[in-house]
Amino acid sequence: MLLDKRYRAECAARGASTGSAAGRYASLLRQRHVALLGRHVDLCALVAQRINADMHRALDAAVAKFEAGDITGVVELEGLISVNRLCHKLLSRYLTLDDFDAILRESDHGVLAPYGRITLHVFWELNFDFLPNYCYNAATDRFVKCRGIQFAAGVSREKPQQYGHALLWGSKQLSLAYSAQYAQYVGFVGAQHLHALVRLLGYQGVAVVVSELLDVARGLVHGCIAQFTRALQAAMPRHCKLPRYDYGSNGVLGYYHAQLTDIVQYPDARTELFHAFRELGNIILFCMLIEQALSQEEVTDLLHAAPFQNILPRPFTAEGEKPETKQKRLEAKYALKAVTIAEIGRESDHGVLAPYGRITLHVFWELNFDFLPNYCYNAATDRFVKCRGIQFAAGVSREKPQQYGHALLWGSKQLSLAYSAQYAQYVGFVGAQHLHALVRLLGYQGVAVVVSELLDVARGLVHGCIAQFTRALQAAMPRHCKLPRYDYGSNGVLGYYHAQLTDIVQYPDARTELFHAFRELGNIILFCMLIEQALSQEEVTDLLHAAPFQNILPRPFTAEGEKPETKQKRLEAKYAALQIVQNVDKYGTAKQGQLSREGDLLTRERLCCGLSLFSVVLRRLRSCLTAPQWPAPPAPHHHAPHHTDTTTEFHRLWSALQFLYCIPVGDTQFTVEELFGEGLHWAGCTIIALLGQQRRFEALDFCYHILKVQRVDGKDELVKGIPLKRMVDRIRRFQVLNSQIFGVLARHLAADDERAGVEHVRCFPPPAAPHTA
Structure with missing residues (x-):
């Protein structure tokens, strides 16, 4: 069956057999x-x-x-x-x-x-x-x-067994x-x-x-x-x-x-x-x-x-019938149903007169009062999940829904049981399926409303809880904290940092309030990034669906001696009935032609074609960090050199916090990953990247320095109750995670810098020549 047909035909013409005929084993195989x-x-x-x-x-x-x-x-x-x-x-x-x-x-x-x-x-x-x-x-x-x-x-290869x-x-x-x-x-x-x-x-x-x-x-x-x-x-x-x-x-x-x-x-x-x-x-x-x-x-x-993506086939036309008439009738038949369902949906969503429907409002309500406080992001599964056995915020009180019969929901009791079992697989986490459903239900306007409200929540977190804790912890930081030499060994470096950061390690509200605030901010950033990815994938699907109706046809196969232009023109003429803009301009009114061209333009110009929602979110967050409510250190002199020992900048404070959560915990205690997921790291790394301190963080981080020194001496000791090797393993995992986060942020921030067209160049004066006597 897989051999070439011409080859089989030539073999049959010459009397050669290419295989056995089909056997009638069906009746035997049915015997139970x-x-x-x-x-x-x-x-x-x-x-x-x-x-x-x-x-x-x-x-x-x-x-x-x-x-x-x-x-x-x-x-x-x-x-x-x-x-x-x-x-x-x-x-x-x-x-x-x-x-x-x-x-x-x-x-x-x-x-x-x-x-x-x-x-x-x-x-x-x-x-x-x-x-x-x-x-x-x-x-x-x-x-x-x-x-x-x-x-x-x-x-030398092994000789295969004879089969x-x-x-x-x-x-x-x-x-x-x-x-x-x-x-x-x-x-x-x-x-x-x-x-x-x-x-x-x-x-x-x-x-x-x-x-x-x-x-x-x-x-x-x-x-x-x-x-x-x-x-x-x-x-x-x-x-x-x-x-x-x-x-x-x-x-x-x-x-x-x-x-x-x-x-x-x-x-x-x-x-x-x-x-x-x-x-x-x-x-x-x-x-x-x-x-x-x-x-x-x-x-x-x-x-x-492509044929399985809701593209209507060209209807059959008998002799004397106009294909355009049957095509319009078919389009009107399905368009009427879509419009009717859309109108009913808007009315049920209370979105006829109100700017936002019930679905949009409830989505934001759930995000604000349940998703942000209680969910943690897991990059391995690309999902937000709840921490088992722990409720970070007060319980959410929801209205008890009215009891509806099976006929109003899925149609019958059997179908209700079947669909309930099917959709029970999507309970207990928030993943790609939920984000795609949100995008399809909310549309551009609903997504814009939700993201705008989440940015207001993020602004409140940055200017409120996070700024307050940042001031308090910067006051507790040592004025100077050097990078010890390699001669001290990894155990000495760990002991030095533990002594310098004692106030940060023993800060009582770090794990109870501060990390939760960072996790909520990180959840907002991750949600905006993932909702943009889902929106882009839906837009690409729409573009693929619309391609046959926008004169986007595949290049036809041309045999030797044939002209591709001739076959291309023949193909375009064959599918000319599907071209909406040309047909409306030809048979419709001027207003209908203008509407079809505008619809074609809106179909082609999508956010996925060069625009980025997540870049806008990062710009808004950057404006929050440049506001006077954010505790920024005093700006240095234009020509002043940067002192690596000072701890006034945010990246030094985050290094201290990273030192805190890199310390291994006991077997009966919750780790930082279980409690806060990766939203904590996304929040800290995003603030560092938006403040332009990524290079300094990677060069001067306390934990990274311990990792570098331990790689050289390979020690494994117990320093002040902290197992050095386990801590270094945790530091390495978080270093990889931070690098991935910085890479994602750099792509979006680099695109903004390219659009701005401004290159930031820092000028240093030439060194002064020594005075000779």
């Missing part, structure tokens, strides 16, 4: 009660057990066959998996089989292990055979081996046919292999392979290439000019040959240096081409999904 020796046997279950076992063996044989060959066998591996997938699909009509993807993961040993056999063998082949022995040819866009020359030692034809392609004839087909992809690595790699490995496998290749590239650059570069730079002439044209080309060639004699005669240039550069170039080319293949596969997936 077969009388055998006085007992009833479930023939279907017995056959399913053996088919499951054979399916496992077949996929294991496919992967083992791939492991016994080079990287070019990936195309054949994909073909074997496709054949087994089709076989599984056909047999699943009558037999209860295991899920095919689960069988494939088990055969690939990818159920528990982070990387499967396919991913590991791909990297192994890339590292030991592809990079050393293949050369890229841009004319054919392929990697090929140099004929007759082996650059590296021969690769029968039934476990591979099904029969001897099919094995011969498929072997001849896939023999065309042996001896080179091209687009077919890269596409097969992308489909087999997926995002995770491609990321693993690229990451490992980057490690190989780093080893080449820092090792062999750097070593040869130093040696050749020493052999280069100190000066080498560009000769004038008067010397002629022969004179210029002689000059360069004389100047570069040591380079030309360098013995290892062609034997080792060029090979190292070729391996590095192969890594760069492979990463570029794998990205191209991945992009093409993603575009193909989007094109496949």
Whole structure:
């Protein structure tokens, strides 16, 4: 079934068989009660057990066959998996089989292990055979081996176990046919292999392979290439000019040959240096081409999904009927239903006359009184969850809803039970599903209202509770706090900081009120960022839905000798009935034409096309930090140097707070992650980034300094009741988290700086010359 039709037709014309005919096993496979020796046997279950076992063996044989060959066998591996997938699909009509993807993961040993056999063998082949022995040819866009020359030692692969034809392609004839087909992809690595790699490995496998290749590239650059570069730079002439044209080309060639004699005669240039550069170039080319293949596969997936995204088909028109009339009738039929439902929805939401509906008001009420005080963000699951067993704020009192019958909710009792069980999966957390539902229900206006109200709450937190605690803690900070030298050791550095920050560590309201205020501010920042992501994804979906009605058509396939312009014009003429703006301008009134053009403009111009809601939120928060209510230190003199020991800036206070929550707690105590999630870190890092203190924080942080010193001496001691190694492990986790947060914020803040067009340059006076007597 997967063989090429023309190939099968030619084989049939010549009397050659390409496979066995379909057997009539359906009636046998349906037998559940077969009388055998006085007992009833479930023939279907017995056959399913053996088919499951054979399916496992077949996929294991496919992967083992791939492991016994080079990287070019990936195309054949994909073909074997496709054949087994089709076989599984056909047999699943009558037999209860295991899920095919689960069988494939088990055969690939990818159920528990982070990387499967396919991913590991791909990297192994890339590292030991592809990079050393293949050369890229841009004319054919392929990697090929140099004929007759082996650059590296021969690769020893395990000899595969001999499998029968039934476990591979099904029969001897099919094995011969498929072997001849896939023999065309042996001896080179091209687009077919890269596409097969992308489909087999997926995002995770491609990321693993690229990451490992980057490690190989780093080893080449820092090792062999750097070593040869130093040696050749020493052999280069100190000066080498560009000769004038008067010397002629022969004179210029002689000059360069004389100047570069040591380079030309360098013995290892062609034997080792060029090979190292070729391996590095192969890594760069492979990463570029794998990205191209991945992009093409993603575009193909989007094109496949387009028919299932609510795009109305062109109606059938009999002879004499106008297609425009039937198309308008169909559009009016579905538009009327949509308008009617929308009007009923606005009336039920009390949004006909009021600026905000009941849904918008209740969303903000829940965010303000339950979500912000009681939820914590977990980046591992990308969800906000409640801390188990702890209620941070007073209980929320909600009105008891009126009891409605099943007919008014889901239609019947059975449907109510079914839907209740379905939507019970989304209770107890706030994640991507909830944010997408909010975006679809609230729309632009509702999202704008909610974000505006949340910014008012954030302003109140920054100018109120957080500013008050900041003043109190800055008064408790030591006036000067140095970075101790490495000679003191990590235990000495930890003891020094613990003594300097005793007042901060023992501050009574740090964990009870201050961290909660920071967590609420961080929840606001995270919610605004995630709601923008959900809004952008919904807008992209809308743009994909609207593309066929805006004259955005795919480029048609053109055979050899055909003109693409002709086929493109033919395609546009074929789908001209779907073009709303042109048809309204042609058949409608002037007002209708203007409305259609405005609608088309509003459809094209979306926030996801260059605008950022989260950047606006950050700008508003920055204005809160520049207001007089925020306790900012006195501005230094324009030419005054920055003293690294002072503790007046906010990043030094946050370093002290980070030292506090990096201290390990007992087994029976709640950690900072359990109590406050990652909203605490988002709030602190956002304030530091908006104040422009990120570089100083990363350079002068107390915990980071302890981590650097401990990496050097590797000590593991108990300092004032604090286990040093456990604390360093916590510091490293929070350092990675802070770097991720700063990276996200930098993208949005950098976009603002580019739009502002202002470059902040700090000028320092030149050093004064020493006076000579």
